[in-house]
Amino acid sequence: MSTNLRTDAKGRYNRHDAKHRFYVKKDSEFPPEANRYHLHIALACPWACGVLAALHLKGLEDVISYSIVHPTWQKTSTDPEDSHFGWVYKNPNDDPLSNALGHGSFKCDDALIVDKFTNVKSVRQLYNECGDDKGPYTTPTLYDKKTKQIVCNESTEILKMLNFEFQDFAKNKELNLYPEELVDELKELNDAVIYPKINNGVYRCGFAKSQEAYNEAVSELFDALDQIEERLGESRYLGGDKFTYLDLRLFMTLVRFDPVYITYFKTNQARLVDYPNLLGFVRDVYSMEEVKKTINMDHIKVHYFSSHPSLNTYGIVPIYNGPDLEVPHGRDQLQKKRKVEEK
Template sequence: MITQEMAAGRFVRQPNRFTDTITADGSSGYPAESGRYRLFVSYACPWAQRTLIVRALLGLDEVISLGVVDPIRDERGWRFPDRDPVTGAAFLSELYLATDGSYKGRYTVPCIWDTVTGRLVTNDFPAITTTFETQFTDYHPTGAPDLYPVELRPDIDELNELVYATVNNGVYRAGFATEQNAYEEAVDALFATLDRLEERLSTRRYLFGDRVTEADIRLYTTLARFDAVYHGHFKCNLRRLVDYPNLWGYARDLYEQPAFRDTTDFDQIKRHYYVTLTNVNPSGVVPKGPVVDWTEPHGRAALSAS
């Protein structure tokens, strides 16, 4: 089940409703403090997995607590397998409505709850990871990676904008299109960008050289779901991820790192998309495949030495 605005057969994503910010100096009213905030996620959701990866890479596991919803969502929205032990909520919707009783949109993950004020601070998924990277620096352990380096931010932002429009959101634009032209427009843009990224990754290990950045995290979560879900379920079937030697090796290179591998749950991913999105898959039958070995050698390290 998904209810999104459609325009001329084109999928239009719901705007993020809660966009308050957490700041290191507290000037926003929400200071970056250890133990104050709770991150709500689904392991099935690509937007939420971004936050899980960054939280792990930056050593914020003990700073920002975690609540995980069940991968199967119905008309009531995301539910907790058991009541959330911090908020007592049975459904994520309770936290949205506790923050704004008139809220009428979808109840989305990821989102951040403030345990002091008892309200949602943000469900603005693009901003959550950069907030962890720039506003919680006092809590980053020694040696934590700089995922959003100042000197690269304009270039990272530019690439992220393209990847979001044509890849991250592009697969949804293809999967939920209700007219042929809208579908083909989305698929053509998606594979044009994947082709560009394949070429870019032929000479560099990661999108910006030898270091993992915010851009890699944003791309990875779509690649991790590509062959398992988007290729067939969303009709993004011009090529598979495994048909791209550089992109496929790059994805496996990232998967080799615990922050990526430990937050990638293929079972939850497939159950969420195939069972929840009944308008795309009315039967709710979950396919057994594809059988893909994410642990086979990738050979990408050689690009760092060249």
């Protein structure tokens, strides 16, 4: 059975670079057009969920279609020699699925949306039909219904496309998740801290295959969380008063932290609830309706706890759903205070 966990000789988790890297742009092979592109989304996946939230935030949900996979990875081929497990499509009310070892019963709920354009049964099938039979077969994937090609499977680039390239169609044109004056600072913060130590850092803890690899990842993760806790004590968002793509990416990891990562990825040196500013930040971002509707705690928990039997044989899903996120966050006060101080 494939575990989809890739580690180096020292047991350190290595995420593959996404290899489909075309870009939607005017006057290119992939011009921005309404009803032409489709997103393959796993609600459990922080990278895909960020893209879906950006789709809603920009008001592009009637322009770019999307489908939602079942949270539990399944066998993707009928060949008994083929050991791949991955994302599959099911209809709401289909029979529940079990994990790769036959344990558990994970329902097909109303959140599931099949891809009615290609009718693929799995994300792997989509990749295979587009000529990629190596994978990894990941979400998010942006697909072009017209040329029947995968455009891109790198969330950071899909986010940029949604922000910049579909302005002619966006209901919320004013929202810019990449404010020009912050782009360099945010990129630096992302490259040094947010992506390697936090977004991917939790995976480096959870998928480590040696104590050393885990120790290294967990110490970097909590140093980074301390640093960001301090930063978010000074400003409402990472770059100041403006909500950006990096806040969205940080949020997607933090909202999964207590319900999943502290248990499943062993990131239990501290919990989100132990960091007042990080917790307030998560409540603040969660209060945005377009973000909130992408958070499906059931899919999030079921995916992680049922998809890697080498980490959780019986697919038991723990009870805790994380802190109450509906509590008033008060972060706008911080923004007001900063404005007064700056005057």
